[in-house]
Amino acid sequence: MILAIDTATRWAGLALHSGTAVVAEYGWHSAQNHTVELAPALHQMCYQVGIHLTDLTAIAVAIGPGSYTGLRVGLALAKGLSLANKTPLIGISTLDIVAASLGEFPGPLLVAAEAGRTRVCVAEYRWRGSWQMATSPDIKTWEDALADLRPPALIAGEITPAAARLIRQTNREYQIASPAMSVRRAGFLAELGWKRYQQKQLDDAASLAPVYLRDPAGKKITASPE
DSSP: OOOEOOOOEEEEEEEEOOOSEEEEEEEEESOOHHHHHHHHOOOOOOOTOOOGGGGSSSSEOOOOOOOOHHHHHHHHHHHHHHHHTOOOEEEEEEHHHHTTOOOOOOOEEEEEEETTTEEEEEEEEESSSSHHHHHHOOEEEEHHHHOOSSSEEEEEEOHHHHHHHHHHHTTTEEEOOOOOHHHHHHHHHHHHHHHHHHHOOOOOOOOOOOOEOOOTTTEEEEOOOO
């Protein structure tokens, strides 16, 4: 059984994957209360499924980009469980989780996460049987992100109403994924983690850290600074 933990942004998630199916999945909007909400939700999910944390085969955790506090809460729990029980740990990009939930599209996929101050953290993906990251995550304005994006393209992730208006005003062949398709689901994090586990692509629990980016001024930030 693999446990998935995602506290990268205000949308938090937990899931359990048996290796053949997602057997439990929680998702909720956390008003910056990850520290208070995460452990009780985890214990409730395990109780409902009837497993103990010592039964886990591996743990997959979202490592960013995301909120400074949120990332640390999820990583602290994941690393603590991994080290205490000698359970393999796997870090997954938050942008990859969104991409994994989307089907094939004839053009590129742009996944976005809010970066504050009217900017977004974006990465482009190409379809090669599944979505594969083609450009490294970078922080841009929406105007710059769209200027670099060749239509037709699918855009998903954290898209504010203002950003959606801007996308439509370009009059280019851009398709915005529905809000439900843009939400990160812990079940997809669990699936990605399970694939990595089968391929023995594991991370070191002691050294695994959140993914940080730098803005154009060179200041180190996360994708949604708090």
